[in-house]
Amino acid sequence: MKVLVKVRLKNGILDPQGKAVNNALHHLGFHTIQDVRIGKLIEFNMAEKNRAEAEKKIEQACKKLLTNPIIEDYTYEITEE
């Protein structure tokens, strides 16, 4: 199955990169765009056939390596079975 993990900075954690991009967008005239925050998209394939088993492993991978739980949150979706 194909998995898509989205990693975001936690709410309330300042995102200087997002802020810089926000400012650049405003300079370009995109004044209606606000609160830009930048995260990461991680994509991978898994050999598991069983969805529940895969979800368990994805959770573990996210907590152990793919995110730093002190500053980041994650969500994921299984895009192809």
Place this chain on the structure above:
Amino acid sequence: MKIGVVVFPGSNCDHDMYYALKLVAGDDVHFIWHQDHSIHTYQAVVLPGGFSYGDYLRAGAIARFSPIMSEVIKFAKSGKPVLGVCNGFQILTESGLLPGALRRNQNLRFQCKHVYIRKENCESIFTRKLQKNQVLSVPIAHGEGNYFIDQDGLKRLIDNQQIAFRYCSANGDLGEEFNPNGSIDHIAGIINEKGNVLGMMPHPERAVELLLGSQDGRIIFESLIAGE
């Protein structure tokens, strides 16, 4: 004192650290390859600066799971001295040996310059020869040195006297203008609760000879060997 400097793929301050330790702390300094499993013969271990594993994913995130790190974690938990500088500090926070996390510098720029840091009210193996409020001139060189910890964590650091260094002026004053990366509460370095693990963004190993502008970093290595 037998001291080991861990070498990860992408470490680039390992030789500077080796040189500084030899100069200040004596001859018994060795490199430890990241795939080694045994460090029990060492009395202290140093994680040097650099870009271990290319800083991929997050700085220090992959190095934290290299074979040597499970040994370093045991070593630290047994109370033996572990120093992490720059990328070494990032690896220590990723591995959970030190609280908090290091994020992208607030102004998004890689900062490479001399700064001043002030010894705070904090006792550790690495700072025992420093006076309270002593100011050191040491260089920084990092893009992700913006220390973050939540408010409860910050309170614990303060209450337990775990803040080793804060960025400051030449006179030891605190201020946003002296904080090069946006670190919370001007934090430049912290220790663990036991006081045997120090992580700091500034590079004491680059400040051991006047020829290079400062020898203020020596006192950290002198402190390390002072208990022998």
